[in-house]
Amino acid sequence: MQSIADQVGVSRTTVSFVLNGKEKEGRISSVVAARIKEVAHRENYRFNELARSLRTGHTRTIALVVADISDRFFATLAFHVQQHALHKGYLVVIASVGEDRAQFKPTVEMLIDRQVDGMIVVPIQHTEQEFVRLIETGFPIVLADRYFPDLKMNRVIIDNFGASFQIVSRLLEKGCRRIAMLLYDDQLMHMQERQKGYVKALEKYPDAAQPVIYKIGYANTQQETRETIRKLFSNRDTFDVDGLFFATGGLAMYGIETLIQLGIPIGPQMQIACFDRTDFAPNLKIPYVHQPIQEMGKAAVDMLLSRIEKGEPTNESCILTPHIINR
């Protein structure tokens, strides 16, 4: 900037005004403005955003923190968050921390130290205390997908209970009476509500079997899912399962894979439902809960930006309704 100022024969101040389109405000003559623009263009001048941010107090950067960016759900969310944020003039920094609170804290601090304007985070287990601390500082955060019911903070989630209830009801309507559910071993509300929806749906049918629930760990998902399914079907004299409900697309993928390997046909005698479209075996027309990931990303960005730009209060939470896809 100094270099441009020298060439035109003005001060840095003047250059700054012109390059920021504040010629009126700075009362710079159009002659000088034109010369500055020309030189800036010729020299291929680019702002040092670091310096600008230091002075202005904002970076026009937001962070997105997810458990695992190689997961299809999170990757898609990341894509849409990024597209929408870019459109609003913001850069998004994606951080993938694993379902691991040891990585979560330092990562979040690293991002805040770099002065991101706000964060969209899909929280992981055992991080609630981190959030109460963050809320105290007043740092703009919006939770996506998962949330803490006791913490008063912005969030955009889906109606997990309702979706679960509806899709399990569908299974029941189609005649299933002994439905088992597989979900992740996770205390967070999104999982709890999917479980509750399943239980509640079963209650409607007095002749349906009691809930049978299997919890799978995040660490060895594939293996645990396989073993669970194997066990379930080897005990068929005890519990003659005729329906399976998977709480996520990942679980469904591994589960269906195992069914196929075991040679168990999926059809009227053995029906399946799950969350998220699984690309796996699309010829099996499995009903699923379609989460509006794009809307979720957009809503989260909009909520965060209005919080950042307008100051404090926004509507606290946004609950999206997923579609039940019946195929």
Next chain:
Amino acid sequence: MQSIADQVGVSRTTVSFVLNGKEKEGRISSVVAARIKEVAHRENYRFNELARSLRTGHTRTIALVVADISDRFFATLAFHVQQHALHKGYLVVIASVGEDRAQFKPTVEMLIDRQVDGMIVVPIQHTEQEFVRLIETGFPIVLADRYFPDLKMNRVIIDNFGASFQIVSRLLEKGCRRIAMLLYDDQLMHMQERQKGYVKALEKYPDAAQPVIYKIGYANTQQETRETIRKLFSNRDTFDVDGLFFATGGLAMYGIETLIQLGIPIGPQMQIACFDRTDFAPNLKIPYVHQPIQEMGKAAVDMLLSRIEKGEPTNESCILTPHIINR
């Protein structure tokens, strides 16, 4: 920092030395150092990395630019790049630009304006000129997965030709003689070499049919793939295909899906091979090219960081050898 200095009764300089672990260098007494540390901890002091970066000239941040973060290959690459970079003390900013050069240029500029120390990029078509400009500026870049043969710059890639050659050879050994290939309609070398490997393998067998190649666009991959497969099998009196080779995991997924829908059994009479493990239909034991994504990510990070930290010259290119998985 000023606040800490005031409380301890020293200058900002002293505080800075202590908090940066340069007490020896700054010749600060251990008594003062201890008091500073204590106050900093009590006040929960955190560096403003923006300000530090402005002064030191580096941000300890690198960017990763890919076409589509929701693609499984890129998401996995992103995951490993991030893990390894974090381990080396760097933050990574992931940017997803689509296979779209209109988004590519502004995104790269945005990142450079924010003073990232370097970039790992998976280039997209028609961006070669951008890179010659970037190279002139001396900005540290390493290319991953794809590359420009004419541009002398750091890159980490795999032996696409060799992998393609080997896996198609496998199909030929197993008896296929009329093998068609599906690949993306892309001028970049990685696709070209996969094609060449296929052609070269066919040449070994004089009784094999001439190459039959279908090019699929990035925009409507799923639909185009389906139509291509349908067309291929409806013309079976003209070309009685007995083998299919997919240049990527995505193409394979859509292709196999269509085969299943058409009721064409995959087996000795109709064999398949592809790049990348497809989670789709794992009960079909399809041989595939396993790309060492984690090694690729690590190598790219290491190459970039040594370029950034040690200055100019590093070994120009790193060629990884994929495994052929035979199942």
Next chain:
DNA sequence: ATGCGTTGCAAAATCGGTTTAGCAAGGTTT
């Protein structure tokens, strides 16, 4: 001719740190 509002620009403070150069006090050497 005096006062006043406008126009066109620049000086200087500021953001929050890092880093170089230097200064005073005390100890050691000669």
Next chain:
DNA sequence: AAACCTTGCTAAACCGATTTTGCAACGCAT
């Protein structure tokens, strides 16, 4: 006792911008 080295710390410049305040010069009305 003079010269010199250490020790322990600080002043001030600097990174590259933004922004507030100020100050000439000019035109215009009185």
